[in-house]
Amino acid sequence: MAKPTTSLRTYALTRLALVLPMLWILLTLVFFMMRVAPGDPVTAALGGRLPEKELQQRRHAAGYDKPLIVQYVDYLGDVARLNFGTTITDDRPVTDVIVENGSATLELTFWAMVVALSVGIGLGLLAGRLRDSGADVSIRMFGIVVYAMPAFFLGFLAQLLFGERLGWLPTSGRASPEVQFLLPTHTHLYVVDAIIYGDWATFKDVVLHLILPAATLGLIIAGVLIRLVRVNVLQTMKGDYIEAARARGIDEKSVVYRHAFKNALVPVVTVLGLQVALLMSGAVLTETTFNWPGIGFELVRYLNNRDYIAVQGIITFFALIVIFISLLIDFVNAWIDPRVRY
Amino acid sequence: MSATAPVLDVRDLRVWYGSARGAVRAVDGVSLQIRAGEVLGLVGESGCGKSTLGRGVMGLLPDGSAVDGQVLFQDTDLLKVSDRQLRRMRGPDIALIFQEPMTRLNPLMRIEDHFSESITAHEPKLGKAEVRRRSLEALGGMGIPPTRFRNYPHEFSGGMRQRIMIALALVLRPKLVIADEPTTALDVLVEAQILSILADLKRNFDTALLLITHNLGIVAEACDRVAVMYAGRIAEEGDARTVFSQPAHPYTRELLRSVISLNTTGLHYIPGAPPSLIDPPAACKFHPRCPDAMRVCAQLAPVEQRLSAGQRVECWLHGPSDRIPEGGREPLEQGRIAVAEEA
Amino acid sequence: MASQLIARAGRAFGPVREARGVPRWIVWAGIVLTLLFVVMALTAPWISPYEFDQYKDASGQRFVKQQAPSSAHPFGTNVQSTDVMSRVIWGARTELKVVLFAVVVSLLVGLPLGLLSGYFGGPVDRVLVLIMDALFAFPYLLLAIVIAFLLSDKFGSGVATAAFAISAVYIPQYFRVVRNHVVSLREESYVEAARALGARPRTVIGRYVFQNVVQSVPVIATLNAADAILTLAALGFLGYGIQPTDAAEWGYDSSRALSDAGAGIWWTGLFPGMAIVLLVTGLTLLGEGLNDVLNPVLRRRKMEPVTLPPRAPQEDEA
Numbered sequence A: 001m002a003k004p005t006t007s008l009r010t011y012a013l014t015r016l017a018l019v020l021p022m023l024w025i026l027l028t029l030v031f032f033m034m035r036v037a038p039g040d041p042v043t044a045a046l047g048g049r050l051p052e053k054e055l056q057q058r059r060h061a062a063g064y065d066k067p068l069i070v071q072y073v074d075y076l077g078d079v080a081r082l083n084f085g086t087t088i089t090d091d092r093p094v095t096d097v098i099v100e101n102g103s104a105t106l107e108l109t110f111w112a113m114v115v116a117l118s119v120g121i122g123l124g125l126l127a128g129r130l131r132d133s134g135a136d137v138s139i140r141m142f143g144i145v146v147y148a149m150p151a152f153f154l155g156f157l158a159q160l161l162f163g164e165r166l167g168w169l170p171t172s173g174r175a176s177p178e179v180q181f182l183l184p185t186h187t188h189l190y191v192v193d194a195i196i197y198g199d200w201a202t203f204k205d206v207v208l209h210l211i212l213p214a215a216t217l218g219l220i221i222a223g224v225l226i227r228l229v230r231v232n233v234l235q236t237m238k239g240d241y242i243e244a245a246r247a248r249g250i251d252e253k254s255v256v257y258r259h260a261f262k263n264a265l266v267p268v269v270t271v272l273g274l275q276v277a278l279l280m281s282g283a284v285l286t287e288t289t290f291n292w293p294g295i296g297f298e299l300v301r302y303l304n305n306r307d308y309i310a311v312q313g314i315i316t317f318f319a320l321i322v323i324f325i326s327l328l329i330d331f332v333n334a335w336i337d338p339r340v341r342y
Numbered sequence B: 001m002s003a004t005a006p007v008l009d010v011r012d013l014r015v016w017y018g019s020a021r022g023a024v025r026a027v028d029g030v031s032l033q034i035r036a037g038e039v040l041g042l043v044g045e046s047g048c049g050k051s052t053l054g055r056g057v058m059g060l061l062p063d064g065s066a067v068d069g070q071v072l073f074q075d076t077d078l079l080k081v082s083d084r085q086l087r088r089m090r091g092p093d094i095a096l097i098f099q100e101p102m103t104r105l106n107p108l109m110r111i112e113d114h115f116s117e118s119i120t121a122h123e124p125k126l127g128k129a130e131v132r133r134r135s136l137e138a139l140g141g142m143g144i145p146p147t148r149f150r151n152y153p154h155e156f157s158g159g160m161r162q163r164i165m166i167a168l169a170l171v172l173r174p175k176l177v178i179a180d181e182p183t184t185a186l187d188v189l190v191e192a193q194i195l196s197i198l199a200d201l202k203r204n205f206d207t208a209l210l211l212i213t214h215n216l217g218i219v220a221e222a223c224d225r226v227a228v229m230y231a232g233r234i235a236e237e238g239d240a241r242t243v244f245s246q247p248a249h250p251y252t253r254e255l256l257r258s259v260i261s262l263n264t265t266g267l268h269y270i271p272g273a274p275p276s277l278i279d280p281p282a283a284c285k286f287h288p289r290c291p292d293a294m295r296v297c298a299q300l301a302p303v304e305q306r307l308s309a310g311q312r313v314e315c316w317l318h319g320p321s322d323r324i325p326e327g328g329r330e331p332l333e334q335g336r337i338a339v340a341e342e343a
Numbered sequence C: 001m002a003s004q005l006i007a008r009a010g011r012a013f014g015p016v017r018e019a020r021g022v023p024r025w026i027v028w029a030g031i032v033l034t035l036l037f038v039v040m041a042l043t044a045p046w047i048s049p050y051e052f053d054q055y056k057d058a059s060g061q062r063f064v065k066q067q068a069p070s071s072a073h074p075f076g077t078n079v080q081s082t083d084v085m086s087r088v089i090w091g092a093r094t095e096l097k098v099v100l101f102a103v104v105v106s107l108l109v110g111l112p113l114g115l116l117s118g119y120f121g122g123p124v125d126r127v128l129v130l131i132m133d134a135l136f137a138f139p140y141l142l143l144a145i146v147i148a149f150l151l152s153d154k155f156g157s158g159v160a161t162a163a164f165a166i167s168a169v170y171i172p173q174y175f176r177v178v179r180n181h182v183v184s185l186r187e188e189s190y191v192e193a194a195r196a197l198g199a200r201p202r203t204v205i206g207r208y209v210f211q212n213v214v215q216s217v218p219v220i221a222t223l224n225a226a227d228a229i230l231t232l233a234a235l236g237f238l239g240y241g242i243q244p245t246d247a248a249e250w251g252y253d254s255s256r257a258l259s260d261a262g263a264g265i266w267w268t269g270l271f272p273g274m275a276i277v278l279l280v281t282g283l284t285l286l287g288e289g290l291n292d293v294l295n296p297v298l299r300r301r302k303m304e305p306v307t308l309p310p311r312a313p314q315e316d317e318a
Helices: A008-034 A041-046 A052-062 A068-080 A094-129 A134-148 A151-165 A177-182 A190-197 A200-237 A240-247 A252-290 A295-304 A308-336 B050-058 B083-089 B111-122 B128-141 B158-170 B188-205 B216-222 B240-245 B250-258 C002-011 C022-042 C084-120 C122-137 C140-155 C159-186 C189-196 C201-238 C250-262 C267-294
Strands: B008-019 B022-034 B039-043 B065-073 B094-097 B176-180 B208-213 B225-230 B233-239 B304-306 B312-314
Touching: A008 A068, A008 A308, A008 C122, A008 C140, A041 A052, A094 A134, A094 A190, A094 A200, A094 A252, A094 A295, A094 A308, A134 A200, A134 C267, A151 A200, A151 A252, A151 C201, A151 C250, A151 C267, A177 A200, A190 A200, A200 A252, A240 A252, A252 A295, A252 A308, A252 B111, A252 C122, A252 C140, A252 C201, A295 A308, A295 C140, A308 C122, A308 C140, B008 B050, B022 B039, B022 B050, B022 B065, B022 B208, B022 B233, B039 B050, B039 B188, B039 B216, B050 B065, B050 B094, B050 B176, B050 B208, B094 B158, B111 B128, B111 B158, B128 B158, B158 B188, B176 B188, B188 B208, B188 B216, B208 B216, B216 B240, B225 B240, B225 B250, B233 B240, B233 B250, C022 C084, C022 C267, C084 C122, C084 C159, C084 C201, C084 C250, C084 C267, C122 C159, C140 C159, C140 C201, C159 C201, C189 C201, C201 C250, C201 C267, C250 C267
Parallel strands: B039 B208, B039 B225, B094 B176, B176 B208
Antiparallel strands: B008 B022, B008 B065, B225 B233, B233 B312, B304 B312
């Protein structure tokens, strides 16, 4: 019955090997989804705007005249080399889109996650500890109502209140036009770049623009986390080892913080991976609401223009991110909970 | 036996807790004493309240339970002290060993951490080296090598986990140990090991031990005295050897007859099922199932008697005769033993 | 057979009546809120002051654009000169129609798949799990957008396409939950005993597994409906949902209202948004309340307080 603990490294390698089938399935799904629409992407995007010969050339360049199976293999090969294609409508390598707009999204989701974790975990732990009290019920209700608010509604309210009525915070874009123009982009993460640039006014401008979108998205995710953490705390407090710790004379505060809370957060880490998917979905809405030039924003734009190659590239990128994040989460989980390693 | 004061002196303890259907009278007036170096076995069927008694002594009862009586631990009434004081006594003075070792250790903490937490909770000034030395010593006494000190609970088998739990309970050298069915979840070989460990306690540290179990074999092997519990009360209590050879209470007698050994040729059982603790039978709680029941047993609650061999028993068969009314000694006409309510 | 099934499902809900305290209150709040919108949706043609796309009154006079709330228009009018209140009421109809459709479809596909896959296992199960997990891990909105987009290219946008797009997103969820539940049930002793007695798979699934699984379905379906409304609104907001000429949809209205915020016009965005929040909250409370009630691990039976009676003196102490 005793099992030796596998090293973290063995676990990581095993996990990596297991994730490849899932990745393959995702990519296959993306590939076929993009070919459901009749005709080819080039015609769909540019048909009627360019002469037929030109269209044929482009089709050939993009490889759309080859048989399906060849296209499929090419696609997989491209993904392996991290080549996501070139957009049809504005001739940008999708990789550029990913880097420039992706970092905008990254910045937004990162800070949103910070908000979500601090608010969500903090309130969730509190609610679990004070079960069935007034505070517990209010926190639960808060969590439910906040999650019920679509990002665009919360954004709308935020813009109304903080933007228009109070005038405290900007409601659109990553930075004011002047700052946008002046800021040299090394990392494309404006906060980091502003720090490197060293100018206080620029930094302030960038941060102010970040507050509303990050808070909006973060609060919504916090709503989910609150309920999750609370339930886990309640489950954990019933554990046999909690009673055993009390029987050894450990004071209640230590029992709650060291045994209950820590153990309660472990399953939360697992579910954190799912929150990332939620985060990305929310990001699309938040970006549209606040005119934040992220990758979700671009995706919507390309979709409207029927630029299927761009869409395929972006969605593929998302698939890779999803797999990567789930791996990361599993890894962190194994690090925290030694029982999980095979 | 020395005439020293008992380590534990329980006087008329009652523990009732609430349920959807009414109050459960888990412990309904129990008195017992344990001296230093003495092992008292507490036996009874499942649901007779023995676990509640063990927890009641420690103060680990669920919310909504009502307790009264006295639980004197070396002259301190545990029912009257503050929560803080009680917490401080758990570990260095009284320790509890649980039944299921598999789930009693925090899966995310190493064994080392369990020990350091326990020790420093009660002796915060102790240095790391000393904490480690004591932990390894306690574990060593249980046969757990120091190489496994930094392992996680899931890396140990059930028997080993129980030994770790015992080591954890003993590391602070408590004067009283309450073991709540410590071997029920383990196989026979491991059981023997654990029992010998518990026997060593008595020998080496003069620890008083309350051994709660439903297994009469264990009691016969490991206990000095035995208390037989039925429906929240002590039916009979005395020296183990005496009680087993000359059981005074019909319940004890029937229990002993039900034990299966190599000589058993036919199965013996006590008809009926353990009584409901919410609505126990009137007067003597055993009378519906007692083969020797008399009329008085259904009318008046029996009075505790002290027998010549040193036992305490609550049974009208042993008198006092002057309290038994006219015709009370006639055998009770039992209706068909009704299918008893689940306890 | 059907009546037996219903009776069995009914028995599975016994615990609802037993729960007390906070959970009950939550369930009722959820029921009230949800019912409010259901009634709104059902009675829309009668209680709505105007049509959802009506921009002039009976005499042919065009409504004032973006007019603040008044007696004629309690919720004001929006940028297309339509009455906000009417659009909110008619919107309830749209939301519930689509979501009901989507939940039913997801259930019809996901539940049996999960049941069979979980019970029979094998390579088919493993492949299905892989596919469903992959879909489940993907950001749901992106999936919905792409599917809605592709479907609308082929079939035109409307209630059906939106519903199908949404159900496609949630099928993996039903599948997962049902399958995992079935797998854990399969290991239970009583199922094993039944199989040892030679019960046919159909009996085992029908009698034991189904009743157990059915208990978790209402919670998931309710919480799912809540999510589905958010997804539909999101699709509408981005423009991939229902077109305004087909029906009123709260998400679409919110997208038009966004630019109004800068001008201080609050009524065009507030009311559709509030409607979404209230309906989703109602459904979530219902689902959470049901979960608290049906999930035995967290259920806390109310304990009657216990008082010890004074000790009875010995009966014969005369």
